[in-house]
Amino acid sequence: MSSGSSSVALAEELLRLVRSTHLDDAAASAVSGSPSSTQAAHDAKNLIAETCDALMRSVLGPSEYTVLLAESCQESSALYFITSLGVADVIGEASVGLAELSTQLNVEPRFLSIALSCLLPRGYFDEVGGFGSQVYRNNELSRLLRADDPQTLKDAIGFVGDEGFKATSYLLEAAQQQQPSGENAAPALPAVNLAYGFKQSVFAWMADPEHSYRGQRMGKAMQQLHRMANGGVITDFPWATLASPVVDVGGGIGSLELALTKTGTNGNVNFTIFDIPETIANAQKTWAAQPTTAQAQISFVPGNFLAPTLEETKLPQGQPTYLIRHVLHDWTDDQVVAILKNVRSAMIAGRENSSDPAPKLLLCEMLLRPTSSRFVRTTSMQLLALNDGVTRTEGEMVRLVKAAGFQVVKVHDMRAVDSIIEATP
């Protein structure tokens, strides 16, 4: 097939896909954070995005497409630059000229106009009066860059553009480190350590008071990134039927619980958020601002899921349900098995003679599949750079779960990038 005819075939396929699904519904859900109306609409959205990309490859040809892909980091940098400066915040509901923006933000107008000209054709901001007027106003995309927008992505863009981007730029060096040998050799460092020059884990580094703004931003970024992918996780899994309390291991600031209690989809189910002490302190600050009914469903336990003994982990013991969401992808296979073994010990502690139903482990993770979206694959790069993490296939995850002594009961698929693996100890 010549490149011309394959473009036509792709365009026809695109039209067929768009007509066969409720794309308007899919687009609306992308804004509100709720899932597509059906699993078919959810799947079609990914397929449509992939077909658009295939059409672009076909129309542009290999060289132009590859140069564009290589240069797309500049668009990403423009988005980070404009968002971090607070351009959309300064514009607010008004129309603001370049000179005024430059004065208010205390930056050279040249930098602003070049970065904005990168973003305008991608749909961010409107240039009032047409090309070259250099008077800007917000539109439905650029409002997401405002801190005060309910759908804000400001922290997510900050985290991805700062720690994320700097860390991935060191992947080559990280991959080429001499692998240490010998029993007591410290492991090679993840890219983020090389980028910023620290030795501890990225979580401990961000928890340090000197960098605590990074930890707080990452917490909010997780919430904002999850909102995009969360919809089906909140609605398609029967949270309200779980036995309480659910111990959320590595629960962060409780972004899952914030979404669940906001929609009420957890019914009367209570949660215990378990995380390192610094993150628990951030979580408590976040929850202090929530409605008291929501606060009443949440408790907090600081600890360390990798501590050498069960007592030292401080994991709550003998509870009916344990959840681990978006945590295992941060760790190597050996560390995952160590975390899961600690959690398993906590689950069965004190239950030797109990006739209660077996406790449940729920692992909520993105799984790598042939159909995995661009988001899943780019997130994998991010995980690798930040903590030597990885997005695993279902087979790889199941192997580790079994290696830690669990039996897999079921894999729940949802209208989401995440799946939930249910297991018993």
Ligand SMILES: C[S@@+](CC[C@H](N)C(=O)[O-])C[C@H]1O[C@@H](n2cnc3c(N)ncnc32)[C@H](O)[C@@H]1O
């Ligand atoms: C990617 S975040 C996921 C947070 C949360 N589960 C969510 O889905 O929003 C990983 C979490 O693991 C926590 N964590 C890292 N090391 C830990 C440790 N040794 N013990 C307990 N929690 C840890 C981090 O503080 C962070 O909150």
